[in-house]
Amino acid sequence: MKVLLMGHPNVGKSVVFNRLTGVDVVTSNYPGTTVEYSEGSMLVEGQEVTIIDVPGTFSLNFRDKAEEVAVNMLDKEKDAIVISVLDSSKMERGLYLALEIMEHGYPLVLALNMWDMAKHKGIKIDVDRLGEILGIPVIPTMATSGEGISELISSLKVAKPVNVKDVRERLGITT
Amino acid sequence: MERILSDMDYDETGFMKEIKDDFRERLASMGIRKGKKIRMITRQPIKGPVVVEVDGCSTSLGLELAKQIIVKVDQ
Numbered sequence: 001m002k003v004l005l006m007g008h009p010n011v012g013k014s015v016v017f018n019r020l021t022g023v024d025v026v027t028s029n030y031p032g033t034t035v036e037y038s039e040g041s042m043l044v045e046g047q048e049v050t051i052i053d054v055p056g057t058f059s060l061n062f063r064d065k066a067e068e069v070a071v072n073m074l075d076k077e078k079d080a081i082v083i084s085v086l087d088s089s090k091m092e093r094g095l096y097l098a099l100e101i102m103e104h105g106y107p108l109v110l111a112l113n114m115w116d117m118a119k120h121k122g123i124k125i126d127v128d129r130l131g132e133i134l135g136i137p138v139i140p141t142m143a144t145s146g147e148g149i150s151e152l153i154s155s156l157k158v159a160k161p162v163n164v165k166d167v168r169e170r171l172g173i174t175t
Numbered sequence: 176m177e178r179i180l181s182d183m184d185y186d187e188t189g190f191m192k193e194i195k196d197d198f199r200e201r202l203a204s205m206g207i208r209k210g211k212k213i214r215m216i217t218r219q220p221i222k223g224p225v226v227v228e229v230d231g232c233s234t235s236l237g238l239e240l241a242k243q244i245i246v247k248v249d250q
Contacts, residue, residue, distance in 0.1 A: 058204040058205060059200070059201070059204035061200060061201070061204075063201065089231070089232065090206065090230070090232050092206045092230060093204060093205055093206035096203060096204050096206070097204065121231065
């Protein structure tokens with residue numbers, strides 16, 4: 001099984017990555033660019049899972065080299081599960097990318113990272129409702145302290161592709 | 176009153192009224208879209224980027240991008 005960590009730059013993807021993989025980290029250069037990505041592994045119920053820390057991207061319509069690497073990586077790993085990491089205090093733009101990935105047919109898990117920061121800023125997020133609407137696991141995390149990481153790992157096995165049309169229906173959007 | 180985002184004054188606020196078609200998706204991925212409240216934080220000199228606040232987050236936009244957004248500024 002392969003898991004891609006995707007999200008905007010500076011949402012804590014690499015911290016989540018380090019939490020998931022421990023010290024077993026390999027860094028490599030992706031051909032043709034200077035952008036690096038990291039690959040590591042972890043064991044989930046005896047099964048080895050490869051985790052790839054994808055460079056940060058704002059959307060899947062890439063506009064620079066780093067984003068192009070990210071998008072190509074997603075295209076290449078057709079069977080991957082994606083953990084969409086987002087900054088809980090910047091939900092809207094994070095969800096934009098998450099929905100784009102969902103539209104491409106990937107099973108998705110949402111990690112609402114920097115949960116403590118959002119709380120501190122007075123932002124309240126109805127995690128259960130968000131999970132209902134999107135039809136995917138939504139896990140609040142604080143990668144720096146490790147909170148939510150074990151829940152994130154166990155949510156991987158229930159991740160499945162979701163049709164964005166169903167999400168729209170649940171929101172009552174008809175146009 | 177309407178203004179092009181790049182012409183807004185420091186600390187001026189308003190609602191985004193129009194974003195040119197070719198830039199709409201790109202800006203949406205940054206959380207910038209029609210109808211949202213925006214505040215000018217800084218305009219860097221010598222054709223530098225502008226920094227705006229949307230949803231409590233600062234986002235920097237290149238001058239060219241900032242020129243694509245029309246804002247109905249608060250009086």
